[in-house]
Amino acid sequence: MPLVNFTTREITCKIVYYGPGRSGKTTNLQYIYGRVPETRRGRMVSLATRTDRTLFFDFLPLELGQISGFTTRFQLYTVPGQVYYNATRKLVLQGADGVVFVADSQARQLDENIESLQNLQENLLEQAVDVRGVPVVLQYNKQDLPSDLILTPDEMDDALNFRDAPSFPADALNGAGVFETLKGVSELVLKKLSEETPT
Amino acid sequence: MKQTRAVEPWMMEPLERFVTEADARLTLIMTPSGQVLAQHGFTRAVDIMAAAALGAAIVSSTREIASAIGENGFRALNHQGVRHGVFLSETDTPRGRLLALVVYGSESSVGLVQLFFEDLARELNEACPQEIPQKAVISANFERELNESLASLFGR
Numbered sequence: 001m002p003l004v005n006f007t008t009r010e011i012t013c014k015i016v017y018y019g020p021g022r023s024g025k026t027t028n029l030q031y032i033y034g035r036v037p038e039t040r041r042g043r044m045v046s047l048a049t050r051t052d053r054t055l056f057f058d059f060l061p062l063e064l065g066q067i068s069g070f071t072t073r074f075q076l077y078t079v080p081g082q083v084y085y086n087a088t089r090k091l092v093l094q095g096a097d098g099v100v101f102v103a104d105s106q107a108r109q110l111d112e113n114i115e116s117l118q119n120l121q122e123n124l125l126e127q128a129v130d131v132r133g134v135p136v137v138l139q140y141n142k143q144d145l146p147s148d149l150i151l152t153p154d155e156m157d158d159a160l161n162f163r164d165a166p167s168f169p170a171d172a173l174n175g176a177g178v179f180e181t182l183k184g185v186s187e188l189v190l191k192k193l194s195e196e197t198p199t
Numbered sequence: 200m201k202q203t204r205a206v207e208p209w210m211m212e213p214l215e216r217f218v219t220e221a222d223a224r225l226t227l228i229m230t231p232s233g234q235v236l237a238q239h240g241f242t243r244a245v246d247i248m249a250a251a252a253l254g255a256a257i258v259s260s261t262r263e264i265a266s267a268i269g270e271n272g273f274r275a276l277n278h279q280g281v282r283h284g285v286f287l288s289e290t291d292t293p294r295g296r297l298l299a300l301v302v303y304g305s306e307s308s309v310g311l312v313q314l315f316f317e318d319l320a321r322e323l324n325e326a327c328p329q330e331i332p333q334k335a336v337i338s339a340n341f342e343r344e345l346n347e348s349l350a351s352l353f354g355r
Contacts, residue, residue, distance in 0.1 A: 003234040005206040011337070012234055012248070036352050045249050047256075056256060061248035065348035068337035072348070075233070075248055091259045095232025179353050186345055194337045 002097050002193050004070070011070045013189050014077065014095055015182075018120050019102035020112040021053070021081030024141040027172040028102060029060045029076055032182065035175070036062060054080040057092045067190065074186070081116065090123045098135040098189040100181055102172075103160055105142045105150040113160055135188030137166045139181045144171035205237035213322035214239060221315035224283070225302035227251050228323075231259060231289075236297065254300035258287055275316070277309045286312045290320035292327040 002013040017025040026046070033044045040063045047056035057077050064072040077096075079089040093099075101120065103113040121131045140156040151159070153169045161167050166184045170177025203218065205211045210228060218226055218239045225240035227247065233255035241247040257276065265272045275288035286301040286309060299319070301312050349355075 003206065003230075003236075008204065008206075010206075010244075014232060014234065035354065037354075040352055042243065042246055042249050045253065056260070057252075059249060059252045061244075062352065063244070064345075064352065067341050067344045067348060070337060073244065073248065075252065077252070087263055088260065091256065091263070094259070095230060095234065179349065179355070183346070183349050186349065187342065190337060190341050190345060194341060 001196065002189065004193075009070045011067070011072045011193070012075065013073070013097045013186075013193075014075045015098045015100065015185055015189065016093055016096040017076065017078040017100045017102055018089075018093070018116070019081055020104060020109065020116040021083075023081060023102045023104040023109070023113075023116075024139075024170075024172040025078035025081065025102045026052075026054055026058050027141075028100070028139070028170075028178050028181070029058050029078055031172055031175050031178045032062070032076065033060055039063075040065075053082065054078055055085070056080065056088050064186070072190075076182075083115075086119065086123070089119070090126065093120075093123050094127060096134065097192075098185045099137075100185050101136060101138045101160075102141050103138060103156060105140045105156060105169075106145065107149060107151050110151065110159060117160055132163065135185060135192055136163070137168065137181060137184040137188065139168050139170045139172075139177060141170045141172050141177075143169040144174065144176070203237075203239040207236065209326045209328060210237040210323065213319055213326055216322070217315050217319040220318070221301070221303065221312045222307035223301045223303050223312060225250075225300075227254060227300040229255060229298050229300070231255060231296050231298060240302075250300060254287055255298060258289060258298050275313060277313075279309065284309055284312075286316070288313075288316055288320075290323060292324050293329050294327050297323065 002011050004011050042061035045059040049055050060076040062074045077092050079092045124131050140153050168177045168181045203215050214237050228237040229235050229251045233252045235251045262272050278285045284303050289298045303312050
């Protein structure tokens with residue numbers, strides 16, 4: 001559950017970008033980092049290998065602004081997508097208030113997407129969290145690639161989105177869909193928070 | 200900005216006492232997932248969050264290593280630099296496990312920090328209420344404010 005400070009009227013939410021290796025999780029955060037004014041964001045922390053593959057996580061703190069009189073902050077994390085980093089993925093997933101699943105739209109990456117989605121469910125279950133209770137949105141990244149290489153958003157929905165979660169086509173490198181995805185997960189996280197507390 | 204702040208007021212007194220006695224420059228108390236519950240010495244909220252994310256990652260990854268070699272966990276971690284030392288430890292309270300990240304300088308020492316951390320852990324455990332009553336947080340019609348906040352964030 002998001003951390004709520006009633007004394008200083010602050011809400012802090014943890015959002016994790018999950019998905020297979022090279023699907024564009026870090027690219028989402030880099031785009032956000034580049035677009036948001038310095039006064040509204042902190043330093044982007046990237047624990048990466050020498051070839052820029054995420055080793056542990058990327059982290060970007062954002063000041064969203066005032067919502068219902070609370071200063072609202074988001075902590076955006078990515079997990080390492082490569083299969084053998086599952087131990088660190090589990091650590092980053094701890095306490096997530098919302099998840100963005102970044103799928104690679106390339107047809108040849110479909111199995112990796114499915115495997116990663118199953119891995120998300122397993123890792124949540126291991127922490128006694130039912131995936132149905134966690135706000136999740138899907139992002140179908142790399143929709144800018146030639147159409148013969150990729151699946152359409154509808155095809156991606158058919159293959160991955162069996163829970164009918166909000167889904168967003170994207171080209172994270174150029175920013176298309178990045179904002180909409182963040183907005184989508186923010187809405188779900190705050191909606192859940194508004195439902196969990198007495199009004 | 201006040202030097203010492205806490206999400207829940209019961210943490211203030213033990214933290215202020217610890218900072219004074221251990222002569223700590225910066226201190227964070229957080230949940231295992233890196234959410235900050237109390238802090239001393241940081242000025243920007245976004246800097247606090249980065250430090251907490253990294254501290255929680257160190258503690259949780261070290262715990263996994265401990266488990267892999269058949270240890271229950273390590274009591275504390277300390278990294279000693281030329282000008283600063285970083286001390287990380289955890290403690291259990293009735294509300295769950297808390298992590299602490301302490302940065303100290305030449306006016307203090309790892310021994311002093313460790314000694315007073317034990318007091319801090321005990322005092323937090325004693326002061327911790329069993330349950331915090333739920334209060335209303337955000338109203339159901341938050342969408343307009345969220346949209347405006349995100350639009351201004353992205354310069355739209």
